[in-house]
Amino acid sequence: MPVIPVDGAEEFANQPVLAAETRRVAGASVRLHDVSPERVDTVDPLTYEVIRHRLTSITEEMGEALKRMSGSVVVTDCNDFDAAIMDEVGDVVQVGLYNTELAASLDMAVSWTMRHRAARPGIGEGDMFLCNDPWIGGGLHQNDVSLFAPLFVDGELFCWTGAVAHQVDLGGVSPGSWSVAATDVFWESIPLPPVKIVEGGEIRDDIEDVYLRRSRVPKLVALDLRAKIGANNVAHERLRALCQKYGADTVKAVMRRTMNDAEARLRAKLLELPDGSWTSVAHQDSARSGDRGIYKIVLKLTKEGDRLTFDFTGTDPQVDGLINCTYAGLRGGIMPVFLTTVCGDIPWAPGGLWRCIDIVSEPSTINNCTFPAGIGKASVASAWATTNVATECLSGLLDAHSEHRKRMMSVCCGTWDFALLAGVDQRGGGFVTMICDSMAGGLGARSDADGVDTGGLACIPMGRVADVEMNEFAFPMLYLWRREEADSGGPGRYRGGVGASSCFIPYDSPLGGVHLVVSAPGKALPLAAGLSGGLPAGTQYDVLLRGTRVRAALAAGRLPGSLDDIGGATEMVPSHHETDLGPDDVYFTHWQGGGGYGDPLLRAPAAVAADVASRKVTPQAAATVYGVTLGADGQPDLAETERSRAALRRRRAGLDEAEPESARS
Amino acid sequence: MHIDDNLEGGGDGTVMCRHCGAVTGTLGDPLRDARVRESDPREAGPSVHADAGNFTDRPVLLRQTFCPGCLVMLQAEIVPGDEPSWRTRSLAGPTAEAGQ
Numbered sequence: 190m191p192v193i194p195v196d197g198a199e200e201f202a203n204q205p206v207l208a209a210e211t212r213r214v215a216g217a218s219v220r221l222h223d224v225s226p227e228r229v230d231t232v233d234p235l236t237y238e239v240i241r242h243r244l245t246s247i248t249e250e251m252g253e254a255l256k257r258m259s260g261s262v263v264v265t266d267c268n269d270f271d272a273a274i275m276d277e278v279g280d281v282v283q284v285g286l287y288n289t290e291l292a293a294s295l296d297m298a299v300s301w302t303m304r305h306r307a308a309r310p311g312i313g314e315g316d317m318f319l320c321n322d323p324w325i326g327g328g329l330h331q332n333d334v335s336l337f338a339p340l341f342v343d344g345e346l347f348c349w350t351g352a353v354a355h356q357v358d359l360g361g362v363s364p365g366s367w368s369v370a371a372t373d374v375f376w377e378s379i380p381l382p383p384v385k386i387v388e389g390g391e392i393r394d395d396i397e398d399v400y401l402r403r404s405r406v407p408k409l410v411a412l413d414l415r416a417k418i419g420a421n422n423v424a425h426e427r428l429r430a431l432c433q434k435y436g437a438d439t440v441k442a443v444m445r446r447t448m449n450d451a452e453a454r455l456r457a458k459l460l461e462l463p464d465g466s467w468t469s470v471a472h473q474d475s476a477r478s479g480d481r482g483i484y485k486i487v488l489k490l491t492k493e494g495d496r497l498t499f500d501f502t503g504t505d506p507q508v509d510g511l512i513n514c515t516y517a518g519l520r521g522g523i524m525p526v527f528l529t530t531v532c533g534d535i536p537w538a539p540g541g542l543w544r545c546i547d548i549v550s551e552p553s554t555i556n557n558c559t560f561p562a563g564i565g566k567a568s569v570a571s572a573w574a575t576t577n578v579a580t581e582c583l584s585g586l587l588d589a590h591s592e593h594r595k596r597m598m599s600v601c602c603g604t605w606d607f608a609l610l611a612g613v614d615q616r617g618g619g620f621v622t623m624i625c626d627s628m629a630g631g632l633g634a635r636s637d638a639d640g641v642d643t644g645g646l647a648c649i650p651m652g653r654v655a656d657v658e659m660n661e662f663a664f665p666m667l668y669l670w671r672r673e674e675a676d677s678g679g680p681g682r683y684r685g686g687v688g689a690s691s692c693f694i695p696y697d698s699p700l701g702g703v704h705l706v707v708s709a710p711g712k713a714l715p716l717a718a719g720l721s722g723g724l725p726a727g728t729q730y731d732v733l734l735r736g737t738r739v740r741a742a743l744a745a746g747r748l749p750g751s752l753d754d755i756g757g758a759t760e761m762v763p764s765h766h767e768t769d770l771g772p773d774d775v776y777f778t779h780w781q782g783g784g785g786y787g788d789p790l791l792r793a794p795a796a797v798a799a800d801v802a803s804r805k806v807t808p809q810a811a812a813t814v815y816g817v818t819l820g821a822d823g824q825p826d827l828a829e830t831e832r833s834r835a836a837l838r839r840r841r842a843g844l845d846e847a848e849p850e851s852a853r854s
Numbered sequence: 855m856h857i858d859d860n861l862e863g864g865g866d867g868t869v870m871c872r873h874c875g876a877v878t879g880t881l882g883d884p885l886r887d888a889r890v891r892e893s894d895p896r897e898a899g900p901s902v903h904a905d906a907g908n909f910t911d912r913p914v915l916l917r918q919t920f921c922p923g924c925l926v927m928l929q930a931e932i933v934p935g936d937e938p939s940w941r942t943r944s945l946a947g948p949t950a951e952a953g954q
Contacts, residue, residue, distance in 0.1 A: 470937075485937070636859065679901075
């Protein structure tokens, strides 16, 4: 069935607009606080630093509030959320250190709300707006539900705060709202444009019921709603205190100056870097279950003077599947790597940073899709692939500067290895959860150091992995292992950080088994590219073992340590799959590491020996990829290594085959 | 002008391998003269866990690019074989950075 275009969808196809436009439209219905440029320029430096750092700590307090009130392991133990403080028109002054992807489009959601909701139903004191429509912004896919709240001071809308977190289920054909067979958005959780769910400080029961009625776990989602309300309330309390102490005009002047400073410092850094263009590509295999395609996002990053242009011309058209992302997702793909590699020493004020960036992207492409394209996986599909290609290009730019190259990084953990479990838990209640073990992705290698092993994800600086015990406590599952996997980091002069694997069984569910949804590309080809001669990280690898005797082994006191130990019938899991795990079934999931940097044959032999000793690299890879010969004592035989590397250098270049020499065409 | 771990730009617009001095291209196309070889992705090592044919009908290959002089690997990618390489760069020239 072809995807049917929807008339009227264009109203929700949001694009960033200038602050003046938001002010013009919304200002007719609500008084907006403002300060003059002169006021901004005259904030004394000490007051500026005190208030600026206070704003940063407020976003951290918002995160703490979210975690303490949520009941979802995804929030409490994995930090899959973020918070932000925005000025009166939605420009982001400070974004939290949590999932920076999620916070990259809160400005779009607030601006849209001001332009479309200020008149009816109105924006007033004590109101909060809920949104999970990625075409408007506020998140990257429907699971990312944002709640943003205006703060009024002396009758004027002073600023906005926002909290956004992944909700484990908001309806759709498949549990977790991850409909792996989806061909368009109508298979998925239906997006909610901004709606006033809190009015004058009270939750609107009618709106809340509409929101929760779509979820398989409404009580959990309701608790997370209250957690987000709490986070915004904490922020408003702290901001009011700040305004009482320093005056609203001074606090607003600091907000403006933070964004201006971020812009100025970014421009200064860009002027230090060479002009040029860097082009790369990111692939994704499979758009939905049964699909065997490979889709590309192309990026040409041009640096000219103090501006950057991200040109995605050449990107594939949107697909009939769940992997597309909206324009908000495209921005959400750029911002995480931009913040961490380019802006590590600059205030994280996207409201100022975006002023230095132009984006060229054709609508109806895979990372700028039009409604009703499927987007259920957007955050970890096309948005993540956008992060990958942005990483390569930005790192190429940074690598051309003797000092700034220290901040570059190869691609980190090419994708999210998604495994969702659903069913009846050990307490007899229904449950749905995303297993977040792959938060422990391998980070990309750097120009002067290996990538951090299981160091995390580039897009979530403060991401965490739930303890095995926490997952086993919360859900009917039992781990056989969770461990780092050798060779999963991309080989290089500097090695990419390794990823890891988890292996578990359903355990203690009254039903015996659980439902499993898998969405994990990177199996046909690795997605964490290397740089400067470094190899990509390993491919994704997921396996189902059916009808095993693992329970008998456990009963006999034996803990299986490998897939061979487990036995059973092996099924290699495709990129998208939905099935049931029976009581005798085992699921193994092996996620990706980070890309390498530099030619592996230039890696110090002693470093390779240490890699083998610490099980980051297998002896096989040490010999065949790094060309290092190890003695019986595990130490490198330097003479033999030199000979081996000379031979490998020729063999991998095809010089010892019957191939004619060829220049690159 | 430092370009990456293997390449540096000369003042005349050429790009050279920093390990052996061989010219690999120009600032506008730093890998223009490099040696390219395409092969089975499993030559990348044991980290490629399964044949791509299990998951896709498109050809997938390992494309490695080498210095024509010392054969140091300049670029490596595992990509669909029916696409050209999208990984390119073009630099305008040295900045006024001290020490470049």
